[in-house]
Amino acid sequence: QVQLVESGGGLVQAGGSLRLSCAASGRTFSNYAMGWFRQAPGKERDVVAAIDFSGSMTYHADSVKGRFTISRDNTKNTVYLQMNSLKLEDTAVYYCAANRATNWAATRQAHDYDYWGQGTQVTVSS
Numbered sequence: 001q002v003q004l005v006e007s008g009g010g011l012v013q014a015g016g017s018l019r020l021s022c023a024a025s026g027r028t029f030s031n032y033a034m035g036w037f038r039q040a041p042g043k044e045r046d047v048v049a050a051i052d053f054s055g056s057m058t059y060h061a062d063s064v065k066g067r068f069t070i071s072r073d074n075t076k077n078t079v080y081l082q083m084n085s086l087k088l089e090d091t092a093v094y095y096c097a098a099n100r101a102t103n104w105a106a107t108r109q110a111h112d113y114d115y116w117g118q119g120t121q122v123t124v125s126s
Contacts, residue, residue: 002026002098002115009094009120012086016124020081022096022117029077030054032115033099033107036070036081038092038122045095049081050107057104064090086124093119 008020020036033052039045049070050059058070067086072079079096097113099106106112 002029002032004096004098004115004117006094006096006117006120009122011123011125014086014088014124014126016086017082017084018086018122020083020094020096020120020122022079022081024077024079024098030074031100033101033104034070034072034079035097035099035107035113036079037095037097037110038090039095039119040092043092045110047108047110048094050099051079052104052107059107083122086122088124088126090122091124092122094122095119 003025004022006022012018035050036048037045038048048061051070051072055072067084069082096117098115099113
């Protein structure tokens with residue numbers, strides 16, 4: 001089992017920045033690829049970014065590329081999502097998730113992930 005706890009969400013004006021953190025406990029954190037997903041009301045849970053177990057490979061959805069950055073610190077069992085130039089459409093609940101599979105290509109869909117945090121709300125205002 002892996003327990004994940006997100007933090008760092010909140011209310012921010014458009015153009016502002018937030019950094020989300022996800023602290024993991026339980027199994028060996030460095031064995032897992034990690035992902036950030038988001039879900040707005042009435043919409044699907046979509047991938048925002050993913051990072052492999054070592055941090056050497058990352059993926060960012062087109063909608064956030066150039067604005068968001070995923071990173072991890074395996075010494076702190078934590079994955080981060082730095083969000084800059086936030087837009088109204090970034091408003092959603094953000095979830096972190098852990099993926100124990102070794103196939104990097106299988107990190108883009110919610111069903112690829114085995115463990116989930118409880119989510120943190122990000123609200124971008126005009």
